[in-house]
Amino acid sequence: MSSVLHPPSSGQDPLLATQYRPISSHLAIAPPVSVVIPAMNEAENLPYVFKTLPDWIHEVVLVDGNSTDNTVEVARELWPKVKVVPQQGKGKGDALITGFEACTGDIIVMVDADGSADGGEIVSYVSALVSGADFAKGSRFANGGGTDDMTFVRKLGNRVLCAVVNRKFGARYTDLCYGYNAFWRHCLDKIELDCTGFEVETLMNIRVVKAGLKVQEIPSYEYLRIHGASNLRAVRDGLRVLKVILKERSNRRELRRQERHSPMLAAYPADLGETS
Numbered sequence: 001m002s003s004v005l006h007p008p009s010s011g012q013d014p015l016l017a018t019q020y021r022p023i024s025s026h027l028a029i030a031p032p033v034s035v036v037i038p039a040m041n042e043a044e045n046l047p048y049v050f051k052t053l054p055d056w057i058h059e060v061v062l063v064d065g066n067s068t069d070n071t072v073e074v075a076r077e078l079w080p081k082v083k084v085v086p087q088q089g090k091g092k093g094d095a096l097i098t099g100f101e102a103c104t105g106d107i108i109v110m111v112d113a114d115g116s117a118d119g120g121e122i123v124s125y126v127s128a129l130v131s132g133a134d135f136a137k138g139s140r141f142a143n144g145g146g147t148d149d150m151t152f153v154r155k156l157g158n159r160v161l162c163a164v165v166n167r168k169f170g171a172r173y174t175d176l177c178y179g180y181n182a183f184w185r186h187c188l189d190k191i192e193l194d195c196t197g198f199e200v201e202t203l204m205n206i207r208v209v210k211a212g213l214k215v216q217e218i219p220s221y222e223y224l225r226i227h228g229a230s231n232l233r234a235v236r237d238g239l240r241v242l243k244v245i246l247k248e249r250s251n252r253r254e255l256r257r258q259e260r261h262s263p264m265l266a267a268y269p270a271d272l273g274e275t276s
Contacts, residue, residue, distance in 0.1 A: 002140030023123055029130050032058030035122070040065030040088075043074045044227035049111065050078040052119030058107075063087050063099040067126065092179075093200030097193050106247045109182040115226035116149055117180050122270035124218050125182035134213035136189055137173070138180035143178035144219030145175075155202040161202070161241055168249050175215070176202055177241060180220050187213060199240045206248045 020028040035047065035057055043164050053060065062075045064129040065087045085102045087095050100108060109130055113116050140147040150158075162176035179201050191207035193200060208215055 004172045017193075021058075022168045023054070023056055023126070024253070027123075029108035029128065031125060031130065032104070032140060033107045033109060033122070033126060034059050034061055034098035034103035035111055035119075036061045036063065036096060036103065037111050037113050038063045038065065038092055038099060039067065039071050039075070040087075040095075041067045041069045041071060042113040043069045043071045045065070045113055045115040045225070046071065046074045046078060046113035049095050049117070049119065050075070050114055052117075053079075053111075054119065054122055057122070059083055059103070061085060061099045061102050063092070063095040063102075065095055067161070084211075087118040090197060091196035092198050093193065093203075096200055100188060103185065106185050107182060108185055108188075110179055112179050118223070121180070121218070121220055122182070128216040128218060129182060130186060132214065133216035134184055135204075135215045135216055136177075136182040137208075137217050138178050138220035139173070139175035139217040140178055140220060140222050141174040142197050142217045142219040143264045145221060147222040148224045149222050162247065163207060164245055165202070167208055168245070169209050171205070171215075173205060175217070176205060178220070180222075183208075187211075187254075195244065197240055198246045202241045206245065210248070248254045 008064055020030050022028045023030075031057075035053060037060065039046070039062055042049075051061075060075075060079050060082045062072070062082050063085050064072050072084050077082065083102060085098055087098050089095075089098075096110060107126060109120065109122055109125060111122075121138075125138070128136040138149070139145050158175065158177050162173050164171055165176055177198070181201070181204065188209065190211040190213065191204055193203060193207075195203050
């Protein structure tokens with residue numbers, strides 16, 4: 001695990017200085033950071049997204065969901081070295097999986113393209129990871145977080161689903177359905193993702209717990225979408241989230257049943273992602 005170091009002073013070896021990316025006057029990191037942005041027809045919002053991204057990140061991976069506006073052109077103008085990856089399938093989950101596969105950084109950050117997230121918060125996520133966390137999970141309801149973009153129905157649904165996940169999987173989340181997260185690339189080997197829609201964040205949150213990964217919540221503030229309308233549908237996507245929870249719970253019970261009947265499996269519970 002990489003450690004947090006002070007940036008090299010001007011009197012130090014220039015070669016040493018190039019090995020670390022200065023984040024602030026008190027913090028520098030060695031791991032390269034990739035930012036994944038799934039986008040479809042977000043040309044008007046991208047200027048707001050890109051202007052908050054820190055200049056020390058290693059790469060920006062924009063996953064274009066077959067946009068019919070000039071999303072790709074705007075992204076290239078704003079960030080000339082942006083890596084544009086065409087999405088072959090459909091849905092946010094599919095877009096994120098495509099983006100993750102294209103990343104070359106050791107740390108991956110997920111950021112929405114609607115202007116609701118503040119890229120300046122990335123430093124908090126990265127700091128949590130280099131300090132020992134495996135998965136840095138954004139939370140609008142942790143102390144210091146907040147949201148301008150949640151109806152009463154969505155907030156109630158999120159709270160209920162979050163309580164179910166906490167109870168059934170032994171998690172301690174304050175927020176479940178939020179797309180601003182960061183993690184070490186190696187986590188992908190332990191949380192195989194196989195869904196295509198908005199439920200992808202819930203699936204990730206459940207599987208990092210089942211895999212026994214160290215999670216740290218990061219207070220985050222969600223702003224209103226700046227332009228356009230969201231494809232999120234509270235009832236439809238809430239039901240998809242619930243379906244994921246029930247499926248993962250069913251899979252967990254099956255693993256426990258196999259453990260009871262297999263001495264070899266019982267000897268290696270960590271390989272099965274059990275945390276309790």
